[in-house]
Amino acid sequence: MxxxxxxxxxxxxxxxxxxxxxxxxxxxxxxxxxxxxxxxxxxxxGGASRGDVLRASVQGSQLADPPLFGLTRGGAPWVISEGTARLRADGRLRVEVEGLVIPTTGINPLPLVSATVACNGMALKPTATVPFSTAGNAVIDTRVTLPARCLAPAVLLNPNGNAAVYIAATGR
Known part of the structure; x- marks a missing residue:
């Protein structure tokens, strides 16, 4: 064994x-x-878009800022507590700003604001205006028509819907 x-x-x-x-x-x-x-x-x-074209912070304009896409900066400096812009490939645009004010007064003197999207170095048609509180708060939630390709996108905020002027823009 x-x-x-x-x-x-x-x-x-x-x-x-x-x-x-x-x-x-x-x-x-x-x-x-x-x-x-x-x-x-x-x-x-919703399965309708291919994702974000732009997701960026929003900054207030300053007197030294250059013209952007044919728009000139406002006549006063602007500061912002917080701001974001999100542009989707299907044209959905959402811009949220909090505390976008003129620093010398600490308030926003404008009742309305709109947004202009820029693609391919050119400004598109501005959005409809939305209420803009004296505290500098606003939300733009809309849809814009984008070109087939949107290279180097940007979003600019227009005072009282004035498409020739911006008081804030995406970037740093």
Missing amino acids: GVHSPVRDRQEPDMHTISRTAAFVAGAVIGVCALAASSSASADD
């Missing part, structure tokens, strides 16, 4: 089985993650 050695009797795992199993699990995980990301992106934009 022979002595059984636990080391010899134990079966070594087949390395090919481990590799195939690991590859299958990794592939399944990657597939699920890709599906989840695709579903999330479709749900976020």
